[in-house]
Amino acid sequence: MPGVLVIAEVADGKVLPVAFELLGAARALSAEGAGPVSALVPGQAHAQELIARGADVVYVAPESLAGQMYDAWLPAVDAALQQSGADIVLLGQTASLGRDLGPALAFAHRTAIAPEVTALKLENGRLRVTRPCYGGNARAEHTFAGQLQIASAKPKTFDALEPDASRTGEVKTIDAVGQSRITVLSVEKVESEGVRLEDADVVVAGGRGLGDPSAFAMLEELAKLLRGAVGASRAACDLGWYPPSSQVGLTGKTVSPTLYIAVAISGASQHMAGMSGSKNIVAINKDPEANMVKAAKYAVIDDYRKVLPAFIEEVRKLKAQG
Amino acid sequence: MNIIVCVKQIPDPETPASSFRVDEAAKKVVPAQGIPPVVNPYDPQATEAALRLKEAAGGGKVTVISLGPESARDAIKHALAMGADEGILLNDPGFEGIDNFQTAVALAKAIEKVGQYDLILMGRAAADWDMGVVPMGVATLLGIPCVSIAKAIERVDGKVRVTRVLDDGFQTVEAPLPAVVSVSNEFGEPRYPQLRQIMLAAKKTVQVWNAADLGLSADQLGEANRWLKLEALYVPKVESKVEIIEADSPEEKARILAQKLRADKLI
Incomplete structure (x- = not known):
């Protein structure tokens, strides 16, 4: 019996939201005939939520597995695969686990992984994935030679289903835990002030076209007003204008806010790859031919130095009206 | 300390979208005219890491391996000019169209053939296919651990201590040697080859190994034996539905924009 297994x-005692998003994607595959959906999680407490x-x-592995490196997970994943018979594995592309576990699992099973996919479908009972490549300039579609098909996705790529407390499912226990060869000595969290970029409903982002790092103060003011977060293009981060942790794009964060305000960002494909899931894009740019303008819902073709202060003032006025 | 660095030559990732073409029938990127291929941008950082570790250890050898066409010699020469000691080009008609799984198999065979190594370094991913699976593939095939996306690497008591870049911070881990470590852009600026070193590198010989030298057979090579099948490659079409806000002044445009977003309940 085939099926889909979500890792x-x-x-910090919580299931990462990307797992819920992958369950949403797995249910869609299941509706196409991929078989039942199972999940592997460390800790009994999370079973009902999944x-x-x-x-x-839900295959429940020992809670101690949480936070361990990829090689400690392999025996538990193998046990879940054996018990479920799943032929598709979906993982979140996280630096803490999925980025390593995906290829490690693939090579252990002499099969392939398609990392950072943006679309999944079933074709003749087999998985077919779409993923961006060549810095977002191209899309590739892949299938798998091996029996086991593995794909990973960045957070916010797929939509999670609303939790349905009336859903029922089976809970099974898995004892297999590996011993990692890698010892974790310390973890340092970098806390971002205000709303986390990946979770923000509104993102105000700036690029090289700002011409001046001090312009980010204006973006921060607008973001604060809209209860959003500030992002930056790779070009702006490479220039040292804004911290790399705020970089949106292929080598940075993936965001899909309701509103993305791109200020002086031309829209290089590597940047678009990180924000093209945004529901509404506003472009403020001097160049009417900029990629970002074409992708936008609304665009203002003008100097941001004149547009932004007036925009902030008007937003403040509208907010005051309630 | 003996270190092996794997580097790759790729089409310039800064190629503007307007010059980027795909041959959809061949499922290949058409080289952009006048834009030569470059060293994968993460790879000089891997070479830099190798050189710093060798310097800190006070000796050893840095061997650079690249799998690719004849032109990939340039990627090896770049690392040699930075200060690496030896170069090996893995070149064979059977490597044409292979995926990163087959690449990992070939690299692992080459590393076994080199024999002596304490550490294997690579860039975190290649900016062409951007998958980042080769480091883990080589590690798994060699039966050694892999530590990914390093921003700092040091050798401590016969182990490798690595600070990894996480999504919300950093993590410091320790792994026994030998190990594979993939290096991220946060590692810092790689050294720039000096003219004298470029001249010296030009004199260093680059060995060439083919598939037979690596003990690879025909059923492991070529596009037909990919693990990850490439079904289609294309440039996505974007249909623009943009509404350009028109007004006499930038300030007026800004006000109209804010009002439209308000009407759409977006702010």
């Missing part, structure tokens, strides 16, 4: 990562989000079966 659910836990950090069922509510779309899992038919």
Whole structure:
């Protein structure tokens, strides 16, 4: 019996949201005939939540697995694969786990992984994936030579289902835990002030076209007003204008806010790859031919230095009206 | 300390979208005219890391391996000019159209053939296919651990201590040697080859190994034996539906924009 297995990562006692998003994607595959949806998670406490989000079966591994390196996970994943018979594995592309576990699992099973996919579908009972490549300039579609098909996705690529407390599913226990060869000595969290970029409903982002790092203060003012976060293009980060942790794009964060305001960002494909999932894009740019303008819902073709202060003032006025 | 660095030559990732073409039938990128291929941008950082570790250890050898066409010699020469000691080009008609899984198999065979190594360094990913699976593939095939996306690497008591870049911070880990470590852009600026070193590098010989030298057979080579099948490659079409806000002044445009976003309940 085929099926889809989602690896659910836990950090700070919580299931990472990407697991819920992958369960949403897995349910869509299941509706196309991919078989039942199962999830592997460390810790009994998370089982019900995963069922509510779309899992038919939850394999519960020991809680101690949370936070461990990829090689400690391999025996648990193998046990879940054996018990479920799943032929598709979905993982979140996280630096803490999925980025390593995906290829490690693939090579251990002499099969392939398609990392950072943006679309999944079933064709003649087999997985077919789409992913951006060549800095976002191209899309590739792949299938798998091996029996086991593995794909990973960045957070916010797929939509999670609303939790349904009335959903029922099975909970099974897995004892297999590996011993990692890698010892974690310390973890240092970099706390961002205000709303986290990846979670923000509004993102105000700036690029090289700002011409001046001090312009980010204006973006921060607007972001604060809209309860959003500030992002930056790679070009702006490479120039040292804004911290790399705020970089949006292929080598940075993936965001999909309701509103993305791109200020003086031309829209290099590597940047678009990180924000093209935004529901509404506004471009403020001097160049009417800029890629970002073409991708936008609304565009203002003018100097941001004149547009932004007036925009901030008007937003403040509208907000005051309630 | 003996270190092996794997580097790759790729089409320039800064190629503007307007010059980027795909041959959809061949499922290949058409080289952009006048834009020569470059060293994968993460790879000089891997070479830099190798050189710093060798310097800190007070000796050893840095061997550079690249799998690719004849032109990939340039990527090896770049690393040699930075200060690496030896270069090996893996070149064979059977390597044409292979995927990163087959690449990992070939690299692992080459590394076994080199024999002596304490550490294998690579860039975190190649900016062409941007998958980042080769470091883990080589590690798994060699039966050694892999530590990915390093921003700092040091050798401590016969182990490698690595600070990794996480999504929300950093993590410091320790792994036994030998190990594979993939290096991220946060590692810092790689040294720039000096003219004298470029001249010296030009004199260093680059060995060439083919598939037979690596003990690879025909059923492991070529596009037909990819693990990840490439079904289609294309440039996505974007249909523009943009509404350009027109007004007499930038300030007026800004006000109209704010009002439109308000009407759409977006702010």
